Each structure stands twice: as C-alpha cells, then as structure tokens.
Amino acid sequence: MDWSLFGCARQGHVTYAPDEPELRNRLMAPTAGGTAWRCLRCGAFVTDGEHGSGPAAAAPLVRRGQELRSELILRVFAVERFLRFLIVGVAAYGVWWFKYDQAGIQRAYNNAVPAIRALYQDLGLDVSHSKLLVLVNHALTISPRWITILTIGLPVYALIELVEGIGLWLGQRWGEYFAMIATSVFLPLEVWELARGHITWLKVAAFAINLLLVIYLVWTRRLFGVRGGKAAYDDRLRTESVIEMEQAALVAATATSGQPDQASRASTAIQPEPGEPAAAPTRSTAPPARAAQSGSTRPDTTERRSPPT
C-alpha cells in the first residue's frame, strides 16, 4: 500500500516552490494545464498550484510512507480514546445525576422493581440471579464518600481521555507526550486491579491497548530521547523528503556532469609529456599544466581522481 498516495487522497497534495532556481526547476514542469509542481508527499507532478514558497530549508516537513502509516495507527488509538471519553462521560453524568437526586432514583427503582420481577417471571427467569438488578442494588448502596470520589474522578478521567484523543488525532508532539504520560500513570492501577483477581475481558483489553500505545509512542515517535529523540525523528522525515532527495540528486548530477570534463582535461594534461609512463607519479606535474590550459579554479578536485589508463 502506498501510504503517501493514500495521504494525498485524504489531505490533498502539498507543493512547494523553493527559492533556489536549480531546485525549483527540478520540482516544476510546464504542462498544458499550467505549471505542475512536484508533490512533497506522493512525489507526483500536480497542477493544483504551489501551496508555499521560500528557501528549501523552510519547506514543510511532510510525513511520507511509513510515517503516514504510523500517523494512521495513532488515529485508531485516538478513536479508541474518544470512545472511552464518551463512555466515561456518560458514566460521569449518571453519577452526578445520582448524587443530586438519589431519593428520586431510589423511588423510581422501587416503583420499577415489581414490573421488572413480572417481566423476569414471564420470561421464565429467576430474578435473584439477575446481574443487572444486583448491579443496580450495589450502586444504590454505594457509600457517599465513593460517590464524591466518582463525581470528581470520572469527569477528570473523561477529560484526560478527550485531550489524549485530540493529541493523538492531530499527531502533535505535545499530544504524543500527553497521551504517553497520562496512559502510563494509569498502568500501575490497571495492573493492581488485574492482580487482585478482578479480571474481565474488558479490563484485559483496555490494559493491553494502553500498554501497546505507550510502547508504540515511545518507540516510533522517539519520545524522551529514545532512538535519538526528536532530532533523529525530524532527520528521518528530512532524509525522506522530496526536497532533500531532489537536492541530493542535484548535487549528484552536477558532480557526474563535471567528472568526464575534468577527467578529459586531466588526460590531455598528462599526455603532452611523452617520455613518462602514465602512472600515478606523473600526476604531480599535471596541476600547473592543466591549470594553465583550462583556467580551472579547482585543481584539487581533479587531483584526487586517478588518471585514465
């Protein structure tokens, strides 16, 4: 799967016109439909205009390939955080409602119990085995101290999940750090809960997701200086960028186009001395002759090359 293309399909192409004329020429192409610019993400020449311009060093760092895949994976985690926010948010609202209208809820429950019992009997079920009723009964007898803890704790937790989700969705450095730290804080609590023997599939799954997220963030986003940290992360983005690759290609192109010219000059410089063998020592006499002949201002670059045999 070409993640860069997928990224452009989702977010549109990113083009940039660098100030450097040679690089600029490599990134643009005249077409019938106007000037096409090379997309910094997918590398295709596209005609939907240049989105930015300036020195090449100021070009936007665009995530490509693997980095885009990683961004998508983090968005899956973000969606999971948003779901947690919704569930915990509803629970927080329920607890808050319960705290301020406990008597009303108790009354409603007492009124509903006969109907629930009748329903269970109609269905041929034993009401004393109903998990729902046990849970509701348990909730109704919860201590005021716990209710106070929950009315504060649940909204705070929901808010943390929301911020984590936004941070992961945006793919910002702060969001990655926030998600990593906030998730780590709850890990010991989750381990303790599982170690007490209160094991449910939901708890195991939640713990596994959190642990995976922390490891994934630290490893792929190189948080806390892991694998070279942010500098190494940005370096990687840079070495994969279309602009950097074009710059490297430009340097390589000028180097190879200059090479045969200089090599031929070097050979002509060596040839006029007839009696001597065309071996390495003759090069020592070459530079002055060559410099006089071609007016080269860079004799040391040709010096390093071995003479043609």
Ligand SMILES: [Zn+2]
């Ligand atoms: Zn593109």
